[in-house]
Amino acid sequence: MHIIGLLAVLIALPLFGILAAWFGLDAAGIDNLRQQMQTVLPGYLATSGWLALMVPLGVVLVGGAAAVTVSLFEFRGRRWLSWALLLPMAMPAYVSAYAYTDFLQYAGAVQSTLRGWFPGWRMDVRGLPGAVCMFVFTLYPYAYLLARNALSERGMHLMEAARMLGTPLSERIRRVALPLARPALAAGAALALMETLADYGVSAYFGLTTFTTGIYKAWVVLDDRIGAAQYASLLLLFVSVLLWLERREQGRMRFAATRGARGSEGAxxxxxxxxxxxxxxxxxVCGLPVLLGFVLPVAILLQLWAGQWGSGDAAMxxxxxxxxxxxxxxxxxxxxxxxxxxxxxALGLCFALRGAHLPRLQGLVLRLTARLAGMGYAIPGSVIAVGILLPVAWLQALWPAAGLGVLLTASSLGVIYAYLVRFTAVAVQSVESGYTRIPASLDEAARTLGSSRAVIAWRLHMPLLWRSLAVAALMVFVDVVKELPATLLLRPFDTDTLAVIAHNLARDERLGEAALPALSIVLVGLAPVLLVMRALDGRRRADLQSALPPA
Incomplete structure (x- = not known):
C-alpha cells in the first residue's frame, strides 16, 4: 500500500508542481502575466489554435479517405497499400520537416523548376501551412487505423445490406460508412491533436510560436520559471479537455463496433x-499519403546522407x-x-489491481494511480519537464545542501523520471491487455495449492505475460528514442541522443550531418509499425478461418 501510494505521488508530482506555480503569484508575477497577455501569449494562442484546427481536419480527411477505400473496396494492390499506409507512424514529424526543408529549399531543383514554369514563383515550407502538412502526413495513421478497424468490424456487412436494399454507392458511403467510422475518426483526430500540441521539433525548426516553444524559451532562454509553468498549465488544461473528449469518443467507438456473428459477416x-x-x-487516395509521409522523406534523407558521405570532407x-x-x-x-x-x-500496478477483495481505500488508490499513469502519455514532454524542474528548484532553494538539482539535472535520473511519467501508460496498457487473457481461476487454483502472491506472479503470470511485457518494453523504448522536448530540458550536460543531435544539426542547417541520426530514429520507429502489421495480419487470418464452414 505504501509503495503504491508513493508511486501515485511520484507520477502526479509534475502535475502538482505546475499547478502550484499559480499559488505563488505575487504582484511582480501578475504584472509579468499581464505583459505576456499583451505581447507573446496571443501569438502562442493563435498559432496553437490554427494547428489545433487544421491538423485534425487534415488527419480526418486523409486517414478517413484511405480507411474507407481499403476497407470497403477491392482493387489491385489493396492488401499491400493497407499495410503501407501505416509506415508514416515510424516517421517523427520533425524528421519529415528536416527532409522537406532541404527538398523544397529556394535554390533546390523543385523550386527552380517551378520558377522556370511560373516566373515569380516562391514558396517557403517553413511556415504554418508547411507545419500542418508535416503533421497531417505523419499523424494520419491514427485516424486511418482506428477507422479501418471500425469499418472492418461491421462496415462490409452493413454496406452489403444497404446494397441489397437498392441504396446507391455514394449514399451507402455517406449514410452507412461515415457515421460508423465517425467515433473512430474523432478519437484518431484527438490523438493526432495531442501529438501536435506536444511537438517541439517542427515548431522550433520552422520558427513557429506555439505553447511548447514558449515553454522552452521561457525556461531556458529567459530563465522565467513561473512563466514557463503558466504556459505549461494552460497547455495541460487544453490537453486534459482533449483527453476527456477522446475517452468519450473511444467509449462510443466501442459501442459502435459491437460485433455480431463475424463469421457470417465475412462470408x-x-x-x-x-x-x-x-x-x-x-x-x-492511398498511395499519396504513403509517398509524402514516408517514401519521399526517407529518400531525401538517404540522398542527404549519401551526399555527406561522398563529399570531399565526407569520408566520415x-x-x-x-x-x-x-x-x-x-x-x-x-x-x-x-x-x-x-x-x-506496470507489472506491479496491474498485479495489485488484479488482487481479489481489495479494501475500499486501497482499491481507490490503485485505480487513481492507474488513471494518473494513463494520463501521462497525453501530457507533452515539455510540460512534464517543467513540472519536474519547478519543485526541484523550490526544494533546492529551501535546502541547498541537499543537492537535488544536481541529482536530477547532472545525471540520468531526471530524464528517466520524465520518461516514466510520460510513457508508463504505454506499458500499463500492454500489461493490462495481457492480464485479460489470464483467467482468474488460475490464480484461485494456485492459492488453493498454497502458493503465495509472489510465487503466483513469478511462476504463473510471468510465463504467460512475456509477450505483453516484450511489446510494452519495445513501445516504451521507441517512444523514448523519439522523444525530444523532455530530453532537451532534462538531459545531463554534454549528453546528446539521436533526437537531440538531429534537432541541433538541423537547427544549424547541417542537414547532411543530421540525416544519419534522423534515419536511425526512423529505423527504430519501424519496429512497432511492423508489430502492428503482424497483429492485424494475424487477426485477419483468424477472421477468415472463422468465416469458413465447419468440416
Missing part, C-alpha cells in the same frame, strides 16, 4: 471491385563515427532503462 459480404480509372483514384572520420556511436548509446541506454523501469512499474 456474406462482398467488396465492390474497382477497375480502370477507379483503381487509379484508389491508388491516388573515425572521430565522427565514434560520436555517432555515443549518440546511439545514449539513446539506447535511456530507452533501455526507461523500458525496464516502466514494465516493472
Amino acid at each position: 456474406e459480404a462482398r467488396l465492390p471491385h474497382l477497375s480502370g480509372a477507379q483503381t487509379l483514384a484508389a491508388w491516388a 572520420p573515425a572521430f565522427d563515427l565514434a560520436r555517432y556511436a555515443g549518440w546511439v548509446w545514449n539513446s539506447f541506454r535511456f530507452g533501455g532503462m526507461a523500458a525496464l523501469a516502466a514494465i516493472v512499474l
Whole structure:
C-alpha cells in the first residue's frame, strides 16, 4: 500500500508542481502575466489554435479517405497499400520537416523548376501551412487505423445490406460508412491533436510560436520559471479537455463496433471491385499519403546522407563515427532503462489491481494511480519537464545542501523520471491487455495449492505475460528514442541522443550531418509499425478461418 501510494505521488508530482506555480503569484508575477497577455501569449494562442484546427481536419480527411477505400473496396494492390499506409507512424514529424526543408529549399531543383514554369514563383515550407502538412502526413495513421478497424468490424456487412436494399454507392458511403467510422475518426483526430500540441521539433525548426516553444524559451532562454509553468498549465488544461473528449469518443467507438456473428459477416459480404480509372483514384487516395509521409522523406534523407558521405570532407572520420556511436548509446541506454523501469512499474500496478477483495481505500488508490499513469502519455514532454524542474528548484532553494538539482539535472535520473511519467501508460496498457487473457481461476487454483502472491506472479503470470511485457518494453523504448522536448530540458550536460543531435544539426542547417541520426530514429520507429502489421495480419487470418464452414 505504501509503495503504491508513493508511486501515485511520484507520477502526479509534475502535475502538482505546475499547478502550484499559480499559488505563488505575487504582484511582480501578475504584472509579468499581464505583459505576456499583451505581447507573446496571443501569438502562442493563435498559432496553437490554427494547428489545433487544421491538423485534425487534415488527419480526418486523409486517414478517413484511405480507411474507407481499403476497407470497403477491392482493387489491385489493396492488401499491400493497407499495410503501407501505416509506415508514416515510424516517421517523427520533425524528421519529415528536416527532409522537406532541404527538398523544397529556394535554390533546390523543385523550386527552380517551378520558377522556370511560373516566373515569380516562391514558396517557403517553413511556415504554418508547411507545419500542418508535416503533421497531417505523419499523424494520419491514427485516424486511418482506428477507422479501418471500425469499418472492418461491421462496415462490409452493413454496406452489403444497404446494397441489397437498392441504396446507391455514394449514399451507402455517406449514410452507412461515415457515421460508423465517425467515433473512430474523432478519437484518431484527438490523438493526432495531442501529438501536435506536444511537438517541439517542427515548431522550433520552422520558427513557429506555439505553447511548447514558449515553454522552452521561457525556461531556458529567459530563465522565467513561473512563466514557463503558466504556459505549461494552460497547455495541460487544453490537453486534459482533449483527453476527456477522446475517452468519450473511444467509449462510443466501442459501442459502435459491437460485433455480431463475424463469421457470417465475412462470408456474406462482398467488396465492390474497382477497375480502370477507379483503381487509379484508389491508388491516388492511398498511395499519396504513403509517398509524402514516408517514401519521399526517407529518400531525401538517404540522398542527404549519401551526399555527406561522398563529399570531399565526407569520408566520415573515425572521430565522427565514434560520436555517432555515443549518440546511439545514449539513446539506447535511456530507452533501455526507461523500458525496464516502466514494465516493472506496470507489472506491479496491474498485479495489485488484479488482487481479489481489495479494501475500499486501497482499491481507490490503485485505480487513481492507474488513471494518473494513463494520463501521462497525453501530457507533452515539455510540460512534464517543467513540472519536474519547478519543485526541484523550490526544494533546492529551501535546502541547498541537499543537492537535488544536481541529482536530477547532472545525471540520468531526471530524464528517466520524465520518461516514466510520460510513457508508463504505454506499458500499463500492454500489461493490462495481457492480464485479460489470464483467467482468474488460475490464480484461485494456485492459492488453493498454497502458493503465495509472489510465487503466483513469478511462476504463473510471468510465463504467460512475456509477450505483453516484450511489446510494452519495445513501445516504451521507441517512444523514448523519439522523444525530444523532455530530453532537451532534462538531459545531463554534454549528453546528446539521436533526437537531440538531429534537432541541433538541423537547427544549424547541417542537414547532411543530421540525416544519419534522423534515419536511425526512423529505423527504430519501424519496429512497432511492423508489430502492428503482424497483429492485424494475424487477426485477419483468424477472421477468415472463422468465416469458413465447419468440416
